[in-house]
Amino acid sequence: MSDDGTDGGADLGVLRHKRDATRYRILVEIAERQPAVSQREIADAIGITAQAVSEHLGDLVEGGFVDREGRGRYRVTKEGVDWLISRTDELSEYLEHVTSDVLGDVEVETALADGPVQEGDRVALSMRDGALHARSVVDGDVGDATAGSDGDTDGADDADGATAVAVTSAESGRDVGVAEFDGVVDYELGAVTAVPVPAVRDGGSGAVDPDRLRTLVDDADLVVAAGTESMAALGRLDREPDVRFGTTDAVREAAMRGLDVVLVVVASQLSAHAEGLRETAVGYEVVDASHEP
Numbered sequence: 172m173s174d175d176g177t178d179g180g181a182d183l184g185v186l187r188h189k190r191d192a193t194r195y196r197i198l199v200e201i202a203e204r205q206p207a208v209s210q211r212e213i214a215d216a217i218g219i220t221a222q223a224v225s226e227h228l229g230d231l232v233e234g235g236f237v238d239r240e241g242r243g244r245y246r247v248t249k250e251g252v253d254w255l256i257s258r259t260d261e262l263s264e265y266l267e268h269v270t271s272d273v274l275g276d277v278e279v280e281t282a283l284a285d286g287p288v289q290e291g292d293r294v295a296l297s298m299r300d301g302a303l304h305a306r307s308v309v310d311g312d313v314g315d316a317t318a319g320s321d322g323d324t325d326g327a328d329d330a331d332g333a334t335a336v337a338v339t340s341a342e343s344g345r346d347v348g349v350a351e352f353d354g355v356v357d358y359e360l361g362a363v364t365a366v367p368v369p370a371v372r373d374g375g376s377g378a379v380d381p382d383r384l385r386t387l388v389d390d391a392d393l394v395v396a397a398g399t400e401s402m403a404a405l406g407r408l409d410r411e412p413d414v415r416f417g418t419t420d421a422v423r424e425a426a427m428r429g430l431d432v433v434l435v436v437v438a439s440q441l442s443a444h445a446e447g448l449r450e451t452a453v454g455y456e457v458v459d460a461s462h463e464p
Contacts, residue, residue, distance in 0.1 A: 268291035361426035363455035376403035398437030
């Protein structure tokens, strides 16, 4: 049912031929409204005249894609459904191509500028403190460029660092857009240490040894509290958690960005966090910080 009277040709006939695109939309509207179909409603929905809808309907009926069951009553035939499905599959494939191959190539990420960056600069990328950093490459020396402004090269690969192109300008410490990535940012995933706290009816925060908990918390990049009993346990250390809400996603995201996390969690919520972590490559362990018997 293309312009040449065939089945539409290969690939994207619906997008390539205006007539096929219009008929596609008309068939969708009929399928949605059948059997009582108002040509005026179809015309308004797709932005053409009622006369044009009438002409297309005549061709669709003649081609066997639509049955006319009386005045204002139409139904899409099996042939019409098959044609819709085939063209919808083509559109889905095209959308996948645009999303992955086209938009993926121009995807822009945000980084923190280590030193001044000008639009168009080639920048070296590193992951530090859970954030992506970008530094302008000087004379192609990626290794030097991946060091932070304080000389810290944590997370950077002096030999084969990842690079990108700055699509905005930024002063040191400001956000900068980067795209056209080359290579992979080399950094280690963080680890998660989960410290269960009993529910209040089972002893609550009082069952946790403050000294054992403090030892774990002091070594963490990020401390997360899930549940009121966990807040109370940290309160005994005069330690405010870094994260209290949305903890399942926060723990996973922080560890994926290289941060070591201590999750102080009410025992009943531990399984939900563990399930979320099992979907990633992040390692975790459960540590008992209760009082020694």
